[in-house]
Structure formats: C-alpha cells, structure tokens
Amino acid sequence: MxxxxxxxxxxxxxxxxxxxxxxxxxxxxxxxxxxxxKGTCICGDIVDELPLAQASISRHLQELKNAGIxxxxxSGTSVCYCLSDAHLNAILTLINSINLSIPKSCxxxxxxx
Amino acid sequence: MxxxxxxxxxxxxxxxxxxxxxxxxxxxxxxxxxxxxKGTCICGDIVDELPLAQASISRHLQELKNAGIxxxxxSGTSVCYCLSDAHLNAILTLINSINLSIPKSCxxxxxxx
DNA sequence: ATTATATATCGCAATATTACGATAAATAAT
DNA sequence: ATTATTTATCGTAATATTGCGATATATAAT
Numbered sequence: 001m002x003x004x005x006x007x008x009x010x011x012x013x014x015x016x017x018x019x020x021x022x023x024x025x026x027x028x029x030x031x032x033x034x035x036x037x038k039g040t041c042i043c044g045d046i047v048d049e050l051p052l053a054q055a056s057i058s059r060h061l062q063e064l065k066n067a068g069i070x071x072x073x074x075s076g077t078s079v080c081y082c083l084s085d086a087h088l089n090a091i092l093t094l095i096n097s098i099n100l101s102i103p104k105s106c107x108x109x110x111x112x113x
Numbered sequence: 114m115x116x117x118x119x120x121x122x123x124x125x126x127x128x129x130x131x132x133x134x135x136x137x138x139x140x141x142x143x144x145x146x147x148x149x150x151k152g153t154c155i156c157g158d159i160v161d162e163l164p165l166a167q168a169s170i171s172r173h174l175q176e177l178k179n180a181g182i183x184x185x186x187x188s189g190t191s192v193c194y195c196l197s198d199a200h201l202n203a204i205l206t207l208i209n210s211i212n213l214s215i216p217k218s219c220x221x222x223x224x225x226x
Numbered sequence: 227a228t229t230a231t232a233t234a235t236c237g238c239a240a241t242a243t244t245a246c247g248a249t250a251a252a253t254a255a256t
Numbered sequence: 257a258t259t260a261t262t263t264a265t266c267g268t269a270a271t272a273t274t275g276c277g278a279t280a281t282a283t284a285a286t
Contacts, residue, residue, distance in 0.1 A: 001138070001243070001244070001271080001272055001273085002242080002243035002244025002245070002270080002271055002272060002273095003243080003244045003245050003246090003269090003270055003271055003272090004138065004139065004140075004243090004244065004245085004271090004272095008139075008163065008164045009139040009140075009143060013139050013142050013143055013146065014139050016142060017136065017137055017138055017139045017141075017142040018137070019137075020133045020134075020136035020137035020142065021133075021134070021137030021138070022137070023130065023133035023137070024130055024131070024132075024133035024134030024135070024136070024137040025114070025117065025130055025134070025273090025274090026117065026121075026122040026126050026127050026130045027117070027122075027274095028130075029126050029129060029130040029133065030122060030126050033126065042232080042233090043232070043233055043234090044231095044232065044233085050121065051121045052274095052275075052276090053275070053276055053277075054232085054233075054234095055233095055234080055235080055236095055275075055276065055277075055278090056274075056275050056276070057233095058233060058234055058235085059234085059235090059274080059275085060274095061233090061234095062234080062235095074233095074282095074283090076231090076232085076283060076284070077230090077231055077232045077233075077282070077283045077284065078231085078232055078233075078283095079232080079233065079234095114241080114242055114243085114273070114274070115240080115241055115242060115243095115272080115273040115274025115275070116239090116240060116241055116242090116273080116274045116275050116276090117241090117242095117273090117274065117275085138243090138244085140244095155262080155263090156262070156263055156264090157261095157262070157263085165244095165245075165246090166245070166246055166247075167262085167263075167264095168245080168246065168247075168248090168263095168264080168265080168266095169244075169245050169246070170263095171263060171264055171265085172244080172245085172264085172265090173244095174263090174264095175264080175265095187252095187253090187263095189253065189254065189261090189262085190252070190253045190254060190260090190261055190262045190263075191253095191261085191262055191263070192262080192263065192264095
C-alpha cells in the first residue's frame with residue numbers, strides 16, 4: 001500500500017477499506033463474480049477461468065480470505081471456497097445491477113482538470 | 114497495481130474493480146464518509162481532518178474523481194467536491210449499516226491455514 | 227511405498243502506490 | 257501590482273503489489 005499511515009484511521013474505516021481493497025483487483029473481482037454465479041469453486045476452477053498461474057490464483061484467494069470475503073473448506077486434496085457472508089453477496093449483486101455508468105470524465109465542463 | 118494483466122478482463126469487471134480500488138484506501142474511504150456525512154467538502158476540509166499533507170489529500174481526491182466517485186466544481190480559489198452518484202451514496206450507507214463483522218480468521222476450524 | 231492431484235508458499239523481478247516537500251497555477255483581496 | 261489563499265502537479269524515496277517458476281505440503285489412488 002505504499003507508505004500509508006495505517007494508525008490514523010478508525011478500525012471500521014480500516015476494515016471496510018480492506019474489503020474494498022480486496023475487491024479492487026480485476027482477478028479477485030472476477031473470482032467473486034464466479035462465486036456469485038456458481039456458488040462455490042476450487043482453485044483449479046479459477047485457474048481454468050483466468051489467464052494467471054496457479055500460484056497467482058492461490059495468492060488472490062488468500063487475499064479474499066484474509067479480507068473475510070470468502071471462506072474455504074478442505075475437501076480431499078482440494079479446498080472448496082464460497083462467499084463467507086450473505087450480506088456481501090447482496091451488496092455485490094446490487095452493485096452489479098446498478099447502472100454505475102461512470103464516464104472517465106464525469107464533469108469536464110465544471111471540473112478543474 | 115504491480116503487473117496486472119489488464120487486457121484479460123471484461124470492461125465491466127475492470128470498471129467496477131477500479132471503483133473498489135479507489136475505495137480501498139483508508140484515507141479515500143474517510144473522505145467518502147466525510148462526504149456522506151456533510152454533503153460537500155473542499156480540499157482544505159480534509160487536510161484539517163486527516164493527518165496527511167495537502168499534496169497527498171489532493172492526490173486522493175483526484176483518484177476518487179478518476180474513479181467517478183466524486184466530482185468537483187470550481188468555486189473561487191477552491192474546488193467544491195461532492196459524491197457524483199446517488200447510487201454510490203446508497204451503496205455506502207448500506208454497507209456501513211450492515212454488520213460486516215469480518216473476523217480475521219473467519220473459519221479457522223475448517224480452513225487450510 | 228509410490229505416484230498423482232490440488233493447493234500453498236518461497237524467492238525474485240517488474241511495476242504501482244503512497245507520502246512528502248517544493249513549486250506551479252489560478253483566483254481573491256488589498 | 258502585490259500578496260494571500262487554495263488546489264494541483266512534479267520529483268523522489270520508501271514500501272506494497274503482482275506475477276511467475278520452483279518447491280513444499282497434504283490427501284487420494286494405485
């Protein structure tokens with residue numbers, strides 16, 4: 001995160017920003033959307049889905065787990081992941097359903113730059 | 114973002130992950146929460162609120178603007194910022210109202226590590 | 227026991243982020 | 257015109273993130 005002054009923020013802001021940060025990478029968001037669609041996955045499912053090495057997928061899954069977004073259950077040699085919180089599922093489908101429609105220059109006529 | 118393979122994701126995943134990424138820093142989330150509370154701010158308001166230099170606050174405001182989360186309107190020597198999308202406000206208050214309750218180890222008894 | 231399968235971790239290189247002071251730019255006030 | 261005031265940008269150093277191959281670990285199958 002660069003050189004963030006992590007001690008200067010409230011715990012709730014820190015926790016919530018960690019959740020957003022975890023969702024703020026396209027690979028991890030794609031994993032979450034896969035879970036919204038299919039319910040569960042194992043690491044290999046995502047390896048087949050995204051153009052990343054197995055080690056990289058595993059790292060992304062760990063980060064989602066650390067942020068509390070997914071949880072994993074060991075099942076034989078594999079680990080079955082799912083969304084850890086029903087609220088999160090609701091939030092994400094809500095966000096997806098909304099027309100975010102964010103043009104890169106939202107207000108060129110009234111903004112500084 | 115390190116070495117992300119940015120060409121391998123759908124535009125919607127990329128856009129949405131950029132929004133999350135922008136919210137994924139405590140200073141920027143604190144700015145957004147300030148805007149939810151007060152409606153508007155100028156750069157100096159946030160400089161008084163957070164323990165960061167003016168240059169750093171300005172950079173964070175630019176990033177929120179680039180992600181389409183806030184917009185700014187020039188007013189004299191200052192720039193008045195506000196949330197750019199009513200939906201976003203709704204999403205954020207929703208998220209804040211939900212008991213996210215994300216323990217760091219959500220499922221130690223069933224997880225790999 | 228050996229081999230196959232699945233996931234996690236290590237070590238490294240490339241890149242991105244963060245923060246700061248200094249400075250530029252642009253309007254407002256005297 | 258000069259001086260404040262406010263925000264944006266530049267340059268730089270410190271740190272974090274990302275991705276990969278290689279390897280470790282752990283269960284399942286033969």
